[in-house]
Amino acid sequence: MLGLPGNPVSALVSFLLLGEAALAALEGRRARPRIGYPLRLVEPFARRPGRPEFATACLVETADGLAAAIVGRGGSARLRPLAEADGLAEIAPNYAPVRAGDRVVFHPFATGRGLGL
Ligand SMILES: Nc1nc2c(c(=O)[nH]1)N[C@H]1C(S)=C(S)[C@@H](COP(=O)(O)OP(=O)(O)OC[C@H]3O[C@@H](n4cnc5c(N)ncnc54)[C@H](O)[C@@H]3O)O[C@H]1N2
Numbered sequence: 001m002l003g004l005p006g007n008p009v010s011a012l013v014s015f016l017l018l019g020e021a022a023l024a025a026l027e028g029r030r031a032r033p034r035i036g037y038p039l040r041l042v043e044p045f046a047r048r049p050g051r052p053e054f055a056t057a058c059l060v061e062t063a064d065g066l067a068a069a070i071v072g073r074g075g076s077a078r079l080r081p082l083a084e085a086d087g088l089a090e091i092a093p094n095y096a097p098v099r100a101g102d103r104v105v106f107h108p109f110a111t112g113r114g115l116g117l
């Protein structure tokens with residue numbers, strides 16, 4: 001049995017970060033390591049330092065190339081940002097304030113916008 005937190009964003013983040021690896025270990029296989037890539041943020045993001053944060057984020061095209069925009073104003077009970085997001089933007093535990101142009105590690109969802117192939 002795998003227990004997850006009760007709020008939808010918490011449940012998804014916990015499952016992707018810990019649950020998949022736990023299931024893989026129980027099944028005797030090796031979990032595929034998650035690949036994240038660095039992207040700049042288009043807007044600042046208000047947060048309290050002290051813990052790593054995985055914020056729901058969308059990919060956006062800018063004049064300087066691909067960037068990330070955090071969607072939703074926090075709150076792990078909110079469903080809409082989860083439905084809109086292309087992935088999670090990882091912010092290091094004590095990194096604050098987060099300014100426009102700062103780099104995050106972007107972890108795309110498998111269902112992110114692509115060619116649909
Ligand atoms: N079986 C039960 N299920 C639920 C109950 C219950 O009593 N029994 N209560 C429901 C209610 S009411 C609520 S509210 C939620 C509480 O949900 P969580 O435990 O998920 O609480 P959170 O504060 O959202 O999250 C816990 C923990 O997860 C980490 N976290 C959350 N989001 C992120 C993020 N984006 N990046 C990094 N870490 C994150 C954080 O450490 C939080 O402290 O449960 C219902 N279900």
Ligand code: MOO
Binds near residue numbers: 077
């Ligand atoms: O403890 Mo809750 O009631 O959904 O916020």
